Amino acid sequence: MRLFGYWRSSSSWRVRIALAYKNLAFELVPIHLLRHGGEQNEPAFRDRNLMSQVPVLELSTSWRLTQSMAILEYLEEAHPHPPLLPSDVVGRARARQLAEIVNSGIQPLQNLKVQQTLRDAGVDPAPLVRGFVATGLAAIEDIARSTAGRFLVGDQLTIADVYLVPQLFAARRVGLDLLPFPTLLRIESTCEALPAFAAAHPSAQPDREDAPSTP
């Protein structure tokens, strides 16, 4: 498997966590989202994803997947152990709900292309992004108060946690105060102690930059 990604892309980061947690070997192909107008816009990459977005998981020369949620569900079905979804239907629904609050409720607003489009239109994206992130995290904190154990849904790691950790990192980058989310911060600490999260962290990636250009 080859993963086309960017060290600081939260969608790429989710896939790295899942691959590491499931002990799956992969080759990382860094796609620099800023250099030369963005390598994701070059023909060689657009042949792999017309949307010019990372991550892309290439499973063979003949098929590849985009969209982090589709990739994680595929990895769960093809490599079920260790699991990233609970075994009961209600728990699985909860984990997917929390992950989707990040995936479709928050993250699309903070993606690079959206931010660039807003800046081109003369709008500072930061306050808008902070508002959406705050609303989404408040919803997750509220649900987690009744679903969380060690992790967001009970005592086992799920896709909900895989989506949470990169989202909290992105929230700090836009200057959001995270003190209103004590459950999320506790679970983030628990996750960060796991080897898979250490291996997948942006600071551990070969394409990391110490003083990166924004964003």
Place this chain on the structure above:
Amino acid sequence: MRLFGYWRSSSSWRVRIALAYKNLAFELVPIHLLRHGGEQNEPAFRDRNLMSQVPVLELSTSWRLTQSMAILEYLEEAHPHPPLLPSDVVGRARARQLAEIVNSGIQPLQNLKVQQTLRDAGVDPAPLVRGFVATGLAAIEDIARSTAGRFLVGDQLTIADVYLVPQLFAARRVGLDLLPFPTLLRIESTCEALPAFAAAHPSAQPDREDAPSTP
């Protein structure tokens, strides 16, 4: 089951299609997204979803689900027949990928709150939305050329089609030319001939309006 939704919300529409296709009875609770500053912002609704978004599927007095993808995956696991996912792992991954291109790649940019926020900032959201919709539909058309049969993934209806049909409706509302997407238009026609799609269409809902205010 009670579904809190709005006749023209594409996320609510997806859930209506799935419920109708699986022959599941439900009570519809209309939430008017525009009247009185939006009923989704009232305390009675926010107790059900702090994100102030439809759809919400209430399964009992003690648990409910938000996020259309989590709801559809739940319905698929709890009521597997007729299925909305293929039986093979690769087909399932393809259906989820195509659905997610709409769910997280396109739709969040056209949601009501995002558009209101942009207007408040003095930005006309229509060209921005058209750009994202065009990019997403081009990616789906490109993938569908190799995966489609009667429907987007092979010859059986899947969640990919459930996401496609409301998205094409929304694309027309922002004035996008759909002629570059012949595969998608053909599949839309096939879907619209199914009773579940007729029952779920906005024009068949009790809260529809003939001359609605925008959006």
